[in-house]
Amino acid sequence: MTIKFPAVEPFESGLLDVGDGHHVYFECAGNPGGKPALFLHGGPGSGSSVGARGYFDPAVYRAVLFDQRGAGRSRPSASEADADLSTNTTAHLIADIERLREHLEIDRWTVLGGVVGYDARISLRSEAPEASIRTRPSSRTNNFCATHRCSTESREFSITAATT
Secondary structure (H helix, E strand, O other): OOOOOOOOOEEEEEEEEEEOOEEEEEEEEEOOOOEEEEEEOOOOOOOOOHHHHHHOOOOOEEEEEEOOOOOOOOEOOOOOOOOOOOOOOHHHHHHHHHHHHHHOOOOEEEEEEOHHHHHHHHHHHHHOOOEEEEEEEOOOOOOEEEEEEEOOOOOOOOOOOOOO
16 A cells, blocks of 8 residues: 555544453544544554554545554553453454444444454454445555445445455
């Protein structure tokens, strides 16, 4: 993926309590009224970077970046000697994404991420049956972009692959 836009400063950030003693760091940058888009960092452990804000046109998108459990600015850090990783699972990651989406009052968002992000999006199909995901793989990398729609009325998923 190529960073095409300036890394603007976030207009909102914080630590969200997701349970099990974990607080995930999140930030929102770009247009507060724009199209919501979630960035899932690579990993495990790396956390999101300032540069990742540059994947989104700040005039168009409300970019949401968050550090997964144990990664980056989330607490506790997985690198701590006494870190309990028993609740750092894909199922917990999906639940954390859903909790963040609800916290930010977002009904639908675009999801962008690398290999770990792709795995999380595919897991959304089984873990969050109210989600509908449209997938667009990049022609040059293993990075993917999806649209995640939450609906209590639809329990079907559509996955459409197309090169960009």
